[in-house]
Amino acid sequence: MKEFEIKSLVKEYSYDELSDLDRRLVECAKEATRRAYAPFSKYQVGAAILLDNGKIVEGSNQENAAYPSGLCAERTAAFYASSANPGIAFRKLAIAAWIDPGIDKDQEEGFQKNPVSPCGGCRQALLEYEYLYGDIEVILYGKEKIYILPSIKSLLPFSFTNF
Numbered sequence: 001m002k003e004f005e006i007k008s009l010v011k012e013y014s015y016d017e018l019s020d021l022d023r024r025l026v027e028c029a030k031e032a033t034r035r036a037y038a039p040f041s042k043y044q045v046g047a048a049i050l051l052d053n054g055k056i057v058e059g060s061n062q063e064n065a066a067y068p069s070g071l072c073a074e075r076t077a078a079f080y081a082s083s084a085n086p087g088i089a090f091r092k093l094a095i096a097a098w099i100d101p102g103i104d105k106d107q108e109e110g111f112q113k114n115p116v117s118p119c120g121g122c123r124q125a126l127l128e129y130e131y132l133y134g135d136i137e138v139i140l141y142g143k144e145k146i147y148i149l150p151s152i153k154s155l156l157p158f159s160f161t162n163f
């Protein structure tokens, strides 16, 4: 019998510690939460992807009365980015969630306290772009702390990679 450990490097930051570029990307993800269509869950997620050509592409979750037909913010952003900019690498991804519809949108309090982490389906979808074009840094925004991981694969060990 052999055993091995799989480790992920997670760096925790405060908002003020972020680089200007990372702060900008986080602000784009936060802004994108405003464009979510989430009448069922009321959980408004925003994702912002920095492309290799410097463009930032945003997406938000889009729900549907036929529940499984909706899509998460991360995949909305990734598919939008790839369809509008085919062949261009994703360099960074930031994610934020607005969880309190009772609070005025301009107020910081409405954002989730803990870092927002992408679901398994989005990890798998994003991994494919990473496999094609190189590591995508992941910035998980929470209003109390921010996690930065070096890649999608660090969020998804033993992923399906038969492509």
Ligand code: THU
Pocket (backbone or CB within 6 Å): 038, 041, 043, 044, 045, 060, 061, 062, 063, 070, 071, 072, 073, 074, 117, 118, 119, 122
């Ligand atoms: N959602 C996302 O947009 N991203 C995630 O990583 C997790 C969940 C959306 C799906 C649904 O519209 C709502 O959040 C509640 O699950």
